[in-house]
Amino acid sequence: xxxxxxxxxxxxxxxxxxxxxxxxxxxxxxxxxxxxxxxxxxxxxxxxxxxxxxxxxxxxxxxxxxxxxxxxxxxxxxxxxxxxxxxxxxxxxxxxxxxxxxxxxxxxxxxxxxxxxxxxxxxxxxxxxxxxxxxxxxxxxxxxxxxxxxxxxxxxxxxxxxxxxxxxxxxxxxxxxxxxxxxxxxxxxxxxxxxxxxxxxxxxxxxxxxxxxxxxxxxxxxxxxxxxxxxxxxxxxxxxxxxxxxxxxxxxxxxxxxxxxxxxxxxxxxxxxxxxxxxxxxxxxxxxxxx
Amino acid sequence: xxxxxxxxxxxxxxxxxxxxxxxxxxxxxxxxxxxxxxxxxxxxxxxxxxxxxxxxxxxxxxxxxxxxxxxxxxxxxxxxxxxxxxxxxxxxxxxxxxxxxxxxxxxxxxxxxxxxxxxxxxxxxxxxxxxxx
Numbered sequence: 001x002x003x004x005x006x007x008x009x010x011x012x013x014x015x016x017x018x019x020x021x022x023x024x025x026x027x028x029x030x031x032x033x034x035x036x037x038x039x040x041x042x043x044x045x046x047x048x049x050x051x052x053x054x055x056x057x058x059x060x061x062x063x064x065x066x067x068x069x070x071x072x073x074x075x076x077x078x079x080x081x082x083x084x085x086x087x088x089x090x091x092x093x094x095x096x097x098x099x100x101x102x103x104x105x106x107x108x109x110x111x112x113x114x115x116x117x118x119x120x121x122x123x124x125x126x127x128x129x130x131x132x133x134x135x136x137x138x139x140x141x142x143x144x145x146x147x148x149x150x151x152x153x154x155x156x157x158x159x160x161x162x163x164x165x166x167x168x169x170x171x172x173x174x175x176x177x178x179x180x181x182x183x184x185x186x187x188x189x190x191x192x193x194x195x196x197x198x199x200x201x202x203x204x205x206x207x208x209x210x211x212x213x214x215x216x217x218x219x220x221x222x223x224x225x226x227x228x229x230x231x232x233x234x235x236x237x238x239x240x241x242x243x244x245x246x247x248x249x250x251x252x253x254x255x256x257x258x259x260x261x262x263x264x265x266x267x268x269x270x271x272x273x274x275x276x277x278x279x280x281x282x283x284x285x286x287x288x289x290x291x
Numbered sequence: 292x293x294x295x296x297x298x299x300x301x302x303x304x305x306x307x308x309x310x311x312x313x314x315x316x317x318x319x320x321x322x323x324x325x326x327x328x329x330x331x332x333x334x335x336x337x338x339x340x341x342x343x344x345x346x347x348x349x350x351x352x353x354x355x356x357x358x359x360x361x362x363x364x365x366x367x368x369x370x371x372x373x374x375x376x377x378x379x380x381x382x383x384x385x386x387x388x389x390x391x392x393x394x395x396x397x398x399x400x401x402x403x404x405x406x407x408x409x410x411x412x413x414x415x416x417x418x419x420x421x422x423x424x
Contacts, residue, residue, distance in 0.1 A: 046303075049371055159408065213319055222360075
């Protein structure tokens, strides 16, 4: 049975924890709103770019002269996984679902005798993967988007990926990130970036004969890197919105749990206080009777 | 002029314009082109320059784009701009920022791709400067 003083201390500490978690929840909620707007604002561009690229890729598919970023290197030996996580914890299962997914993918690919390289974006992911697959990690990016993700930041990552590709460091590139569905649910998404997955619906209804200025190949060679940057940008924005959503949910739960705990502790405190008073009274009365 | 064409201007961070217009003049890589309703399908690279939106025979809006791509179909013009600013928003600060970015990219460029990026940034900065002076 803890003493009254212990209980008082416990209650005070739970109270201050509850204050912190509820403050974090409110911060996450306001950041979520901003991140969500940003993620939604980026969608039109990514969608239209994908559509345009789809048209182009459809008309070029199977051509021998297609750029390597579209056609691939002809091998699938070396895989690059871009893992988008948060820099900070305290957001429920947000980071661990991503790392679990990446770990599973890595194990699977290694089992098939492939080589795997992991490019972490975000500190938490790197730390979690380091234990199991430290030797597969390559230098990644951290501390991005402290004031919201910007396009140049995504572009820096894309440039790095393209450089690695040009140097022949990998054959296939996949990005793993949390897609934002709602404030309380995120979905781990794998998306192949290189080679560009030629759309299944390339033969859409209006197969209009497009004119190209300059030639198709030339447009593709600039459009493909652009698309890569935009897809990275989008995955980062989605991931950030998801992070704040996940943190908000986690902190909401924590606040509620702290409240429950406080109720229990207060009840216990009052009971033992009353028990002590009763005990003292009995002592006085029985002392008086004995006289 | 009864027929209008839907003009979409999007940059990676936002949808800037999405409305029916009479005509848009886009600075294509191989020369400016005007797009009106029933234009033949075209995909063109866009160089840094100004997009003019024409309504009722007048230029109703002018927007600077820092290069990108445009897709024209019979009823739609889509411009995917790398960056876009309405002309009024371009100040010395914006120009200087672009020059600084271009310089940083040029200094660090090693691979052909990085060099191409640096060149493009420089071109954008120069195009912007021409507008301010």
